[in-house]
Amino acid sequence: MNFLVTGGAGFIGSHVCEQLLHDGHRVWAFDDLNDFYDPQIKRRTLADIQSLGKPFTFVFGDLCDANAVNALFATVKFDQVIHLAARAGVRPSLEQPALYQRVNVEGTVNILEAARKTGCKKITIASSSSVYGVNAKTPFAESDPIFSAVSPYAASKLACEALGHAWHHLYQMDVAMLRFFTVYGPRQRPDLAIHKFTKLIAAGKPIPVFGDGSTARDHTFITDILDGILACTRKEFGFEIFNLGESQTIRLDKLISLIENALGKQAIIDRQPLQPGDVPITFADISKAEKLLGYHPQVKAEKGIPLFVEWFRKNGGLK
Numbered sequence: 001m002n003f004l005v006t007g008g009a010g011f012i013g014s015h016v017c018e019q020l021l022h023d024g025h026r027v028w029a030f031d032d033l034n035d036f037y038d039p040q041i042k043r044r045t046l047a048d049i050q051s052l053g054k055p056f057t058f059v060f061g062d063l064c065d066a067n068a069v070n071a072l073f074a075t076v077k078f079d080q081v082i083h084l085a086a087r088a089g090v091r092p093s094l095e096q097p098a099l100y101q102r103v104n105v106e107g108t109v110n111i112l113e114a115a116r117k118t119g120c121k122k123i124t125i126a127s128s129s130s131v132y133g134v135n136a137k138t139p140f141a142e143s144d145p146i147f148s149a150v151s152p153y154a155a156s157k158l159a160c161e162a163l164g165h166a167w168h169h170l171y172q173m174d175v176a177m178l179r180f181f182t183v184y185g186p187r188q189r190p191d192l193a194i195h196k197f198t199k200l201i202a203a204g205k206p207i208p209v210f211g212d213g214s215t216a217r218d219h220t221f222i223t224d225i226l227d228g229i230l231a232c233t234r235k236e237f238g239f240e241i242f243n244l245g246e247s248q249t250i251r252l253d254k255l256i257s258l259i260e261n262a263l264g265k266q267a268i269i270d271r272q273p274l275q276p277g278d279v280p281i282t283f284a285d286i287s288k289a290e291k292l293l294g295y296h297p298q299v300k301a302e303k304g305i306p307l308f309v310e311w312f313r314k315n316g317g318l319k
Contacts, residue, residue, distance in 0.1 A: 003233075004078045006030045006063065006111060007085030009042035011187045012126070012180075014049060015226050016082055021054035023230075028076060030069075031085065032062045036092070037190050045187060063107030066114075073114040080233055081123040083111050086156075089191065090130060090277045093153035104156035105163070112167045122174040124232045125164050129181040129218065129245065129282045130154035139218075139285035142179070142241045151277035161241065168239035176232040181245030181284045185222030185304065186311040193252075194219070194305070197259050197267070198312050206270035213253030215274075216281045218245040221299035221307070231293040242293060245284025250301045258301060262309035 003020050007013040008029020020027045029046070033039040046058055061068040063085055086104045087093070093100045108125065115123055132140045133148030149155045164175040188195045200207045228244040250258075256267050289295035299307070 001079035002026050002028070002076055004028045004030060004072070004076070004081045006081070006083045009033060009046050009058070010084065011189050012183060012222065012225060012229075013082075013084045014045045014187060015222055016084065016229055017049055017056065018052070019226055019230060021049070021052055021056055026055040028057045028059055028072070028078075030059045030061055030063075030072060033060065036087065041190070063110060064102055066110045069110045069114045070117070073118045073120070077118065078115070078120045079122070081111060081115055081120060082229065082233070083108065083123060083125045086126065088153070088189070090151040090153050091275055093151050093156070094277055097152035100152045100156045101159075104153075105159045108160045108163055112163060112173070116167065116171050116173065121172070122233075122236070123164075124176045124178065124229060125160060127161055127177045127179045127241070128154065128157045129179050129243070129284065130279070131158050131161065131179060132279075132282070134279050138281060139247065139283040140243065141285040142243055142288055150279065153277075165239050174236045175239045176237055177239075177241040178229065178232065179241065179243045179284075180225060181218040181220045181243065181282055183220050183222055183225050185308055188222075188308065194255070194259065194308060195312070197256060198263065198309055201259060201263055201265055201267045202312070204265075204268070206268040207256070208270045208272050209252065209256070210272050210278065211252070211274040213256070214251060214280075215278065216249040216251045216283070217255075218248065218282045218284045219250055219255070219301050219304070220244065220246045220284075220297065221304040224297035224299055227297075228289060228293060228295045231295060235293070237292070240292065242289045242295075243284040243286050244289060244295065245282075245286055246297045246300065247284050247286045248300055249281060249283045255301065255305075258305040259309065262306045
């Protein structure tokens, strides 16, 4: 099949592209290589994918440029779209809320419309656990009411979910919305906690710790996320929302301890106050994904953190 992966040069997108290629599909990656983090990292990732010698095409373009999106869809008849491209991160969205709405919401509309106009009926879209906000109930289930977003990023992802439902309802598109829970692993973005902490601890520099270390996240290894994404491409649902997490929470202080043990080096803690937009816990109820996708995550943090540190060391912390 012909797959379009938006954000294909990024952390999750690059892994998706590689797996689709290994599975025998033809893949187009659409990415603007923006400077949210060093574009050279993305270029090296693209070079790695291109070196596989598989039917892979990179298309440089901006989601917000409807003409560029439409031109791509006019050139290739896509069987499926995996829409991962977005402006990411809770804290950066506080500084540039309009940018987040433009890229994440308008960009998603451009992809949905291009797919509709060209008869591409199936699209898998990245959402986020951040849509749950400060949820009183744990673990978080897809059926929970979600009216408590606490960041522009979360609000933009909620809007994307609503748009996906609208295009399904109006045009009978098959849409799967995936709420990712704190993904980590090889190629993880350098701004995210596990990568940032590993790099700073390895260099003997202080790590910024917001709060007392009691906040907890459902850290999910990239191979488990990949399994969930690909399972969505193999079935039709109409419209469904799925949590993709490890269904295990790790406190921040415990996470730091796991990184210290894997590195064999103690962290220097720079204690800072909790940040606006942060939530105390994320915790996925994955029973729906288990039932409908056959999703069974395998990599707990005790295994995943050493795997990440091993990759970090092999790559000199550059990727």
